[in-house]
Amino acid sequence: MTRSLAPIGLLGYIFGSFLLAILYPQSVLAFLLFEASLLLLYYIPAHAKVKSTLAALVLIVLMPLLGTINGYYLEVAIQIGIYAALALGLNIVVGFVGLLNLGFVAFYAIGAYLWAIFGSPQANEFIAGGVFPLAPYWFFIFLLLSIGVGALTGLVLGLPVLRLRGDYLAVVTLGFAEVVRALVNNLDKPVNLTNGPRGISPIVKPPLFFRPVLEFFGLEITDAKLYPLYFYFLVLLVVCVIILVTRRLESSRIGRAWKAIREDEIAAAAMGVPVVRMKLLGFAVGASFASAVGVLFAAKQVFINPESFTFMESIGVLAMVILGGMGSIPGAILGATGVTILNLQLLKGLSLWLNGLRQSGAVLTLPLLGSYSLSQIPVQFEPAKYERMVFGLILILMMIFRPQGILPPKQERKR
Amino acid sequence: MDLALEILPQVLVDGLVLGFMYALIALGYTMVYGVLEFINFAHSEIFVLGAFVGVEILLMLQSAGLLAAVHPAAVLLLIILAAMVISGLAAMALERVAYRPLHGSPRLVALISAIGASFLLQDGLRLFESLWRNTFYLNYPTLELLDRTMPLAANVVVPVKSILVVVTALVMLWGLNLFVNHTRIGAAIRAVAQDPDTASLMGVPVNRVIATTFFVGGAMGGLAGVLFGLHYSLVNPYSGFFPGLKAFTAAVLGGIGNIPGAMLGGMVLGMLEALAASYLSLATDGAFGAEYKDVFAFAVLILILIFRPKGLLGEKVREDRA
Structure with missing residues (x-):
């Protein structure tokens, strides 16, 4: 029962996120949701043929379509x-x-x-x-x-x-x-x-x-x-x-x-x-x-x-x-996707967001700590320039807490 | 040929300075390797931290107007001690946070964590200096004493800062030798390096010995950092990469895990590099110049590893962990 329902649900998800990515061409989130469909595809219980058809749909049809509408997505891909x-x-x-x-x-x-x-x-x-x-x-x-x-x-x-x-x-x-x-x-x-x-x-x-x-x-x-x-x-x-x-x-x-x-x-x-x-x-x-x-x-x-x-x-x-x-x-592909998106989109997005906050001049009032004008956020604090720090943190934290990685190889998982 | 002879004394002095610098950094790699069998990849950042401690103290003294008032020797002593203590403590903290939790896991895991720590420290230092000073390229203030020169022989003039590097390094290496070979804790370090399990059975507190080793190695790295800063003036958070890599080469050259070996390796590599930097372009008529001096160091590393993987002085490799 679940074997036949899951692919249909995923198909819905794929088209939903695809539409979102088209409707909000500036949104990193919509693109991420679309990308995540491949990860979900990896996890759902379904026949290998169904899985590969869905993957082909996403990679060969939808992604290029999205790319012709918004060239930046294609560059990221x-x-x-x-x-x-x-x-x-x-x-x-x-x-x-x-x-x-x-x-x-x-x-x-x-x-x-x-x-x-x-x-x-x-x-x-x-x-x-x-x-x-x-x-x-x-x-x-x-x-x-x-x-x-x-x-x-x-x-x-x-x-x-x-x-x-x-x-x-x-x-x-x-x-x-x-x-x-x-x-x-x-x-x-x-x-x-x-x-x-x-x-x-x-x-x-x-x-x-x-x-x-x-x-x-x-x-x-x-x-x-x-x-x-x-x-x-x-x-x-x-x-x-x-x-x-x-x-x-x-x-x-x-x-x-x-x-x-x-x-x-x-x-x-x-x-x-x-x-x-x-x-x-x-x-x-x-x-x-x-x-x-x-x-x-x-x-x-x-x-x-x-x-x-x-x-x-x-x-x-x-x-x-x-x-x-x-x-x-699959781990290597997921890692490549994660780190590339982190570098190309999230860090840059965070930098832009901080810049926006600075220019907005809003004042943040924290209990006990007093108020803090957002325009005072130091300009040197620019996440896009600190990719070494991000890589360093990924390496240390993964080694200490999950040395086998996010998607460890299957045989190891069975043990 | 005349030109070659003329610059020789200068080249030798440069080589000596580089050699002692590499020797001091190499000690950090080699001591940690001795007790843990592990390359402390972040040691180059401990070295840079020392350089930054030195420049920060000098800049603070300068802005307080004290730099000219206090005797330069006292200033030098202050920054050297401060850099050694802070770098040593940082190395201990690093061991506690990034390496000890991984005790017992495969060697690759600890090495990857060390690489991560190295990157994290580089950008951490950059962030701190950007917020604090608005730039992370810092210049050592000039100490007039260091820029003087001293006549050494008939027509050889040596800058005081080169003499400072050589003398300080010699004193510290002598002190380290006393510490390792003639104190109780030194004996403990040697015991752990030989066999941690047996040492632990004999009542040696292994974890404390490892922490001490990191402190001593870090302090030597910090000292090298200050001397580097005083000698070359300009420091930035990433300036540890090449000296670190070359000091590691020096440690391997001398036989990793071997303290006199690290000193010898540093000396040989420093001399080779100074000679290559000056004579390569003379020998090839300008076709290949000083820009290949880094390549030269790595070529040396690869050659040693092929022909004499145990290094010049050879390490007493433990069969069980080799």
């Missing part, structure tokens, strides 16, 4: 998708294999610069012939290429350091990320490879190969409107592929070997698990995901510079994985 893909990659390294990688952003940067250098006039600086930027269709080739390059860098870094104990590894990966950042920052001389702190632009976007199809159906959409939708679907596709690959890996021999290593390395080795090889594999898979997402990011941003690849980004992605639950696929 793309960001969430990019971070979700990164979090899923880090989840393999931290969650499955149990290796703390604090330099995950380095692989992301490598992917982004890979496409940025060859997908812009930048490569003409060191390769003669003036053939750059490459034609748009090369984007897809580089997307595939970046998987290999990411995996290779992962292996090259992993080989020497994976024999180390976990906490050493954390610091070495952090150092590696700083090295990569210093390199992209300074390799504008002697040969101008990366254009240094000025960054690279314009980066070529992927080709609109489906334009003829749209025209056949008589749809005339301007590039400015089409690209966000295009990127949304590209990111969605990449996230889906990553989820699929991760799920297959998780339930394979490899996934079980990873978890065995995480739980007890010595026991795993005694059972015949090739520990170093498996660790390397996990490291490389995570790195290749990050690097592919980097290519996507570069194409979406059109402009990239070293500022996008700081230690903060690594910690942000780590906070997502920790918040959602290490080793849990």
